[in-house]
Amino acid sequence: MIILENIRMALQSLRTNPLRSVLTLTGIAVGIGAVLYVVILGEITQQRINERLESLGSNVLLIRPAYSRMRGVRTAASVINLKWDEAKEIKTTSDVITATVPTYTGQGVAEFKDQNWSTSVTGTTPEYETVNNDHPIEGRFFSEDELDRRARVCLLGATVHEKLFGNLSPIDESILINSKRFTVIGLLGSKGESWHNPDNQVFIPLTTAQERLYGVDYLSSILAQMRSAEDYDESLFDIETILRRNHRLRSDEDNDFRVRRQDLYLSTVRETNLEIANFVIIIALVSLIVGGIGVANVMLVTVTERTREIGIRRAIGAKKFHILTQFLVEAVILGIIGGILGIAGCMGFNYFITGNGLNIPLDWVGYSFIICSGIGSIAGLYPAVQAANKNVIDALRYE
Amino acid sequence: MLIEMNNVFKTYLLGEVKVPALHAISLNIEDNEYVAIMGPSGSGKSTLMNILGCLDTPTTGTYYLARKDVGSLNDNQLSDIRNTRIGFVFQTFNLLPRSSALHNVELPLIYSGMPSFKRKQLAMDVLERVGLNDRMMHKSNELSGGERQRVAIARALINKPSLILADEPTGNLDSKTGEEIIEIMQRLYEQGNTIILVTHEEYIAKQTNRIIRLRDGIIESDEKV
Incomplete structure (x- = not known):
C-alpha cells in the first residue's frame, strides 16, 4: 500500500530531475554492466577449458624438450x-x-x-x-x-x-x-x-x-x-x-626434457584464469561502488532540496517511517533501474562482440538485481535517516 | 472541551541561552468555536499554533486535545493526531508543487492507509466543496494563490478534523481573494468545525467569535466578539 505509493512518488521525483537521474543511473549501470560482463567472460572461458579438459581425458602426457x-x-x-x-x-x-x-x-x-x-x-x-x-x-x-x-x-x-x-x-x-x-x-x-x-x-x-x-x-x-x-x-x-x-x-x-600431464597443465590454466577473472571482478566492483556513492550523493542533495516537502508531509501526518521508506525506495529504484540498464547494456555489448546477446547466465542476472537494489538501499539509508529525523517545524519553514 | 491548556511554558534553547516563547498559557476552547489569535511578531503566536497543532510539545504544563494528553505522546502518536484530528492551513499554502491538486488533497489519507479508489472519491468531493472541481488535475504550481489556498483548505478538511488551524491564511493573498478564503472559513465554522485562526487583520478577527491577544508569550486579553 504505502510501498506502492512510495514507488509512484519515487518515479515522479526521478522524472522531476531527468538529467540528474540519468547520470546517477549511468554510474550504477556502467558498474553492474562491467561486473556482469567480466563474469560472463570468465564463465565462457571456464566452460571452454572444461570442454577441452573433458576431450583430452586424463591419460595423456606431453613430452617437451627442456x-x-x-x-x-x-x-x-x-x-x-x-x-x-x-x-x-x-x-x-x-x-x-x-x-x-x-x-x-x-x-x-x-x-x-x-x-x-x-x-x-x-x-x-x-x-x-x-x-x-x-x-x-x-x-x-x-x-x-x-x-x-x-x-x-x-x-x-x-x-x-x-x-x-x-x-x-x-x-x-x-x-x-x-x-x-x-x-x-x-x-x-x-x-x-x-x-x-x-x-x-x-x-x-x-x-x-x-x-x-x-x-x-x-x-x-x-x-x-x-x-x-x-x-x-x-x-x-x-x-x-x-x-x-x-x-x-x-x-x-x-x-633435458619435461613431462607434463595435459590435464594438470590445463587445470593450472584454469586456476590462473579464475584468479585473473576474480581480480578483474574486483576492479569492476570498485566502479560499482563508485556508482553507489553517486546514488548516495544525489540522495543527500535530494533530501536537502526537499526539506520543505518533508515538513509538509510530516505536518499532515506522515510518520518518520513513511519518510524513511519514501527516500529509501527512491534510492533502491535508482539502483534497480540502473541495474536493468546495466544488464541491457551488457547484453548489447555482448551481442556486439559475440553476435549473441542472450548467452548471459540467468543466475547472474538475478544476482545483479540483488546487488543493485542492495547498493541502492545502502546508499539511500543514511540520506533517508536524515530525512526522517528532520525537525518538522524547521523543515516547514525551510526556504 | 476540545482544547485544555494548563500553565503551558515553552522555552527554546538558542545555544546556551534559554529563550522563553510561551509563559504560563492556560486556555480552554470548546467544540465549534471560531477563535482568532492576534499579537505582534515575537509574541508567541507561532509557538502556540505549533503546540496546538501537535507539531511541538510544551516544555512544561499540560495540553489536552480531545482529552488526550499531547505532552505524553511519542512522535508516531503525534503524527497520528496530526493526520486524523488536525487540519492545517498555512500562509504559504505548503502544497507539493509538482503534484496535482487531487494528489495534494488525498495525501493525508495515503498516510492513514485508505485504499486508493476511496480516497480519490473523498478528495474529489472535498475539492468540489471549495469550488475547485474543474482544476483538480492541475499541478499546484499551475494554480493561482487563491486556488492554492483552497486546495490547502480541502486538504485540511479531508480527514474530517476536530480542529482546523489556519496560520495567516490570507497573508499571501490580495484582499479580494483573502475575503473569499475568509468566507470559506466562515462557512466551515457554520457547518460545525472548530477553527483557530492567526491573523494581523482586525477586520478578519472581528468575524470570529473570540479574540485572544498575545504579547511576550502571555495572554494579554481573551474576549468574546
Whole structure:
C-alpha cells in the first residue's frame, strides 16, 4: 500500500530531475554492466577449458624438450633432442604407453586466392586424431600412407578456415603454406580460446613438415597416451629411462626434457584464469561502488532540496517511517533501474562482440538485481535517516 | 472541551541561552468555536499554533486535545493526531508543487492507509466543496494563490478534523481573494468545525467569535466578539 505509493512518488521525483537521474543511473549501470560482463567472460572461458579438459581425458602426457642442468648450471640449448624414433621406441618398449604422437610445430603463412594468414603449422601422425580426440568436423584426417608419401595435404583449424575461406567449404581446395601447394582434406572443430588460440593451426603429415617445409629432423613435442591414469609413475619411469639413455645423460645431470600431464597443465590454466577473472571482478566492483556513492550523493542533495516537502508531509501526518521508506525506495529504484540498464547494456555489448546477446547466465542476472537494489538501499539509508529525523517545524519553514 | 491548556511554558534553547516563547498559557476552547489569535511578531503566536497543532510539545504544563494528553505522546502518536484530528492551513499554502491538486488533497489519507479508489472519491468531493472541481488535475504550481489556498483548505478538511488551524491564511493573498478564503472559513465554522485562526487583520478577527491577544508569550486579553 504505502510501498506502492512510495514507488509512484519515487518515479515522479526521478522524472522531476531527468538529467540528474540519468547520470546517477549511468554510474550504477556502467558498474553492474562491467561486473556482469567480466563474469560472463570468465564463465565462457571456464566452460571452454572444461570442454577441452573433458576431450583430452586424463591419460595423456606431453613430452617437451627442456634445458638440461648440470650442478645447477644451464647447459647448451637442447631443443632439438627429441626424435621421432624415440617416440616410436617409447611406444614399443613401454607396456603402459599405448600410443605416442610426435609433433613438429613451426610458423607459416597460409594463402588462398588473395587471402593470407599467419598461423602455426603442426606436423604430426594420424594417431593425433584419436589420442587428442580431435576429429575433423568435415573431411578426414590424413592416413599412414599419406604420412609415408610426405603428401601435401592439410587440415585447417577453425580460425585459419574462417580467415581464408569465410563460410565456404575448404575441402579439396588448394592452398599455399609457405609458398608450397597443399590440398585441404579436413576441417577441425573449434576448441575455444585459452592462452594461445588452438584454432589458429594447420595440421600436415609430420614427414611433410620435417622434410618439405622446415628441413628439420627433431620434434617439438611427443604426446604419450597411457593405458590409464594410474600408470603415471610407471609411464614416467619408462619415458625417462629411454630418453635419458638416448640423450646420454649422466646420473648427475637433470633431464633435458619435461613431462607434463595435459590435464594438470590445463587445470593450472584454469586456476590462473579464475584468479585473473576474480581480480578483474574486483576492479569492476570498485566502479560499482563508485556508482553507489553517486546514488548516495544525489540522495543527500535530494533530501536537502526537499526539506520543505518533508515538513509538509510530516505536518499532515506522515510518520518518520513513511519518510524513511519514501527516500529509501527512491534510492533502491535508482539502483534497480540502473541495474536493468546495466544488464541491457551488457547484453548489447555482448551481442556486439559475440553476435549473441542472450548467452548471459540467468543466475547472474538475478544476482545483479540483488546487488543493485542492495547498493541502492545502502546508499539511500543514511540520506533517508536524515530525512526522517528532520525537525518538522524547521523543515516547514525551510526556504 | 476540545482544547485544555494548563500553565503551558515553552522555552527554546538558542545555544546556551534559554529563550522563553510561551509563559504560563492556560486556555480552554470548546467544540465549534471560531477563535482568532492576534499579537505582534515575537509574541508567541507561532509557538502556540505549533503546540496546538501537535507539531511541538510544551516544555512544561499540560495540553489536552480531545482529552488526550499531547505532552505524553511519542512522535508516531503525534503524527497520528496530526493526520486524523488536525487540519492545517498555512500562509504559504505548503502544497507539493509538482503534484496535482487531487494528489495534494488525498495525501493525508495515503498516510492513514485508505485504499486508493476511496480516497480519490473523498478528495474529489472535498475539492468540489471549495469550488475547485474543474482544476483538480492541475499541478499546484499551475494554480493561482487563491486556488492554492483552497486546495490547502480541502486538504485540511479531508480527514474530517476536530480542529482546523489556519496560520495567516490570507497573508499571501490580495484582499479580494483573502475575503473569499475568509468566507470559506466562515462557512466551515457554520457547518460545525472548530477553527483557530492567526491573523494581523482586525477586520478578519472581528468575524470570529473570540479574540485572544498575545504579547511576550502571555495572554494579554481573551474576549468574546
